[in-house]
Amino acid sequence: MDCGSFKIKKLKNSLKYYLPRVEGYLEVIKQLSAEFQGMSLIEFDGYFENKIEPAKYVMAEVHLDILDENKIIEQANCIRTQLNQKSLAIQINNELILVDGN
Structure with missing residues (x-):
């Protein structure tokens, strides 16, 4: 059975x-x-800071071969400020990281 080449x-990360x-998330x-x-x-639905948040959340998941953790964390901080949030959660290889502006 020949199905052609492929x-x-x-992507390990x-x-x-x-x-x-919120406004700007798109x-x-x-x-x-x-x-x-x-x-x-x-x-x-979000549950952060020991309370149910009134806003819905979206989890955007991507996969990468090569990952620069510091660059990703800096990018998350920029997203946090762009969305005018106190904190923003990201997850890198199943490790939750909370980027907090305070």
Whole structure:
């Protein structure tokens, strides 16, 4: 059975951004989709700082081969300020990182 030639690529790093659906979040999604080739989006209710948040959240997940953790954290801080948030959560390879502006 010959199904033709193909290539595979394994992307070993997972990166998730937890974005509140507030004004400006769509611009952030557009920026992330321009930077990364593939992305999945999941919407959920937020539970942060020991309370249910009134805003919905979107988890944007991308996969990378090479990952610069410091660059990703700096990018998350820029997203946090762009969305006018006190903090922003990201997850790098199943490790949750909270970027806090205070």
